[in-house]
Amino acid sequence: MAPRPIALASTVSVDGIRNLSPFSFFNAFGSNPPTVAFAPNRRGRDGTVKHTYLNAVATGEFVIAAVSHAMLHPMNVASAEWPEGVDEFPKSGLTPEPAQLVKPALVAESPFQMECRLQQVVELGSGPGSGLMLIGQVLAFHVREDCFIDGILHPDALDLVGRNGGAFYTRASGAAVFAVPKPASRPIGYDALPASLKASRILTGNDLGQLANSPTLPDLSIPKREPGDPIAPADLDHAIHRALDIGDLAEAWRLVGLRLQA
Numbered sequence: 231m232a233p234r235p236i237a238l239a240s241t242v243s244v245d246g247i248r249n250l251s252p253f254s255f256f257n258a259f260g261s262n263p264p265t266v267a268f269a270p271n272r273r274g275r276d277g278t279v280k281h282t283y284l285n286a287v288a289t290g291e292f293v294i295a296a297v298s299h300a301m302l303h304p305m306n307v308a309s310a311e312w313p314e315g316v317d318e319f320p321k322s323g324l325t326p327e328p329a330q331l332v333k334p335a336l337v338a339e340s341p342f343q344m345e346c347r348l349q350q351v352v353e354l355g356s357g358p359g360s361g362l363m364l365i366g367q368v369l370a371f372h373v374r375e376d377c378f379i380d381g382i383l384h385p386d387a388l389d390l391v392g393r394n395g396g397a398f399y400t401r402a403s404g405a406a407v408f409a410v411p412k413p414a415s416r417p418i419g420y421d422a423l424p425a426s427l428k429a430s431r432i433l434t435g436n437d438l439g440q441l442a443n444s445p446t447l448p449d450l451s452i453p454k455r456e457p458g459d460p461i462a463p464a465d466l467d468h469a470i471h472r473a474l475d476i477g478d479l480a481e482a483w484r485l486v487g488l489r490l491q492a
Contacts, residue, residue, distance in 0.1 A: 233392030233400035237268040238305055240293040240334040241285035248335055249281045250308045250318035254393035264368035266294060274359040286364055290348045291332040295340035299389045299401050331369045341377050341388050345370040414445035422447055424490055432467035437474050453487030463492045
């Protein structure tokens with residue numbers, strides 16, 4: 231399965247007992263006001279609800295802490311089915327810190343956290359394994375300063391992990407992270423590409439997608455030929471693919487011009 235972001239949810243019972251548990255049915259769904267949702271669903275074996283759900287509904291508050299790779303195994307310990315009344319902070323070795331606006335604790339080790347007020351509960355069923363979605367408004371963000379690189383919250387500095395199926399996880403940093411230029415306000419689109427390119431058996435859908443994302447269609451009428459340029463259409467297609475693979479869009483379009491003259 232594809233990786234999902236992990237919400238390490240911190241809650242507190244009406245009696246003041248802390249609870250900490252991870253959930254990967256989680257994401258953000260708005261920015262004005264900032265809104266997140268996660269789903270501490272009913273247990274698959276008997277349909278009972280989890281302590282996180284009971285606490286959040288009873289108090290109307292929760293904290294969502296992002297999970298970095300350095301927290302992976304402590305988070306895994308917190309995911310165990312601990313009995314009612316057990317505080318998962320000391321069990322997992324993670325460190326509670328006071329929040330500013332809500333009673334549930336922050337997680338000191340987390341690089342990115344949100345203090346939230348419960349806005350809505352959406353029940354997606356009533357049987358075992360059915361969904362219980364908690365929608366919350368973010369009241370405060372906490373971001374570790376060293377996670378900003380050149381003013382941008384950088385995935386390599388956050389070093390987050392995502393949950394796949396079963397026991398599999400994904401580390402969202404390093405070689406696993408790559409940048410894709412956002413589309414121009416109105417890119418040329420796939421339908422504007424020369425028909426011979428779209429008929430190529432060498433150029434991939436991703437290759438054509440990069441060309442289609444160009445803001446304008448370059449002038450391809452008089453391409454500049456460089457020493458050693460390939461001549462055969464198939465060789466030119468391979469060269470276009472290599473140029474796009476290293477992100478050299480200008481070179482790719484120059485070769486497209488040669489391809490149209492071949």
